[in-house]
Amino acid sequence: MPADTQPPKPARVLSGIQPTGRFHWGNYFGAIRQYIELQAVGESYYFIADLHALTTVRDPARLRSLVHDAAVDLVALGLDPARATLFVQSDVPEVTELSWLLMTVAPMGLLERCHAYKDKKSRGLPADAGLFTYPVLMSADILAYDATVVPVGEDQVQHIEVCRDLAGAFNHLYGEVFTMPKPRVVEGGARVPGIDGQKMSKSYDNTLDVFEDPAVQKKKIMRITTDSRPVEAPKNPDEDHLFALYALVAPEADRQRMADMYRRGGFGYGEVKKALVAAAADFFAEARARRAALEADPGRIEAILADGATRARARASQVLARARRACGLERQAAGAPRV
Ligand code: TRP
Secondary structure, X not given: OOHXXXXXXXXXXXXXXXXXXXXXXXXXXXXXXXXXXXXXXXXXXXXXXXXXXXXXOOOHHHHHHHHHHHHHHHHHOOOOOOOEEEEEXXXXXXXXXXXXXXXXXXXXXXXXXXXXXXXXXXXXXXXXXXXXXXXXXXXXXXXXXXXOEXXXXXXXXXXXXXXXXXXXXXXXXXXXXXXXXXXXXXXXXXOOEOOOOOEOOHHHOOOOEOOOOHHHHHHHHHOOOOOOOOOOOOOOHHHOHHHHHHHHHOOHHHHHHHHHHHHHOOOOHHHHHHHHHHHHHHHXXXXXXXXXXXXXXXXXXXXXXXXXXXXXXXXXXXXXXXXXHHHOOOOOOOOOOOO
């Protein structure tokens, strides 16, 4: 069948998420929500990148609990194991083997230009080979599942470019083995301010966490910095990070009402903070309930991950077999000498 009469292939979505601790609003509204929405588009794979996390987490008990928590949180936030395949990266050893095959076609110069390694080096910090080859493992993650669409944040686009380069180099040498993926930079990803108005980030210690203890979260919200203009003064909601946070979690009608109140003036920020506490509680109530149910049934999340690993391995082993055959590691292939 000529190429142009082939039916379009359905998208196969894949993304990896580093288990770096409890997700904050920046992680959720900036990225995770959009990743999860894509589970409706076609076949989808989401994994917890524990092998990548080993480049920063060196405490085994902590790594185990980070991986568990990330899985629980993702399912609680709406990742549906009946629709998407959720698994842990290291449960699919095919990926690490594939990573080696890709390593043999990865130019040093290409990896030297990658920012995670380059930044560390430019700051005079020692880097290990795991960090240096991080983009190769990430390429294997993507290629092992024939992923076509990889939703990522802006900071990961360079790594997808590396993946495309390596896939191209391998295909050029050995034939069409790998499917070419495309990055999908998360759209509609909100820029989420922290409680101090800077970008929300763990390193600035200004986060609101998705599953934070409500009392702790309330205290943090009450501490959000605000300006000292008089109560009566009209204010522009679009220039206020307290409003921006409220807008993320409030229903549309309430958001409009709040914006009007800002423009009219004559309100105190304390009122807005209280509304934010309530809106946040409502917004995440369902996820919180799902999370409590998952935590109460520890076998459940492990069963989801085990099932995900089985499904993920089924595909990755096919792709790995293809790659092994193509580059001559498979001795049973036609033309190989018989013994
Ligand atoms: N490096 C990604 C991050 O830090 C996580 C990741 C690992 C990933 N493997 C991946 C993302 C494959 C997309 C595809 O965010």
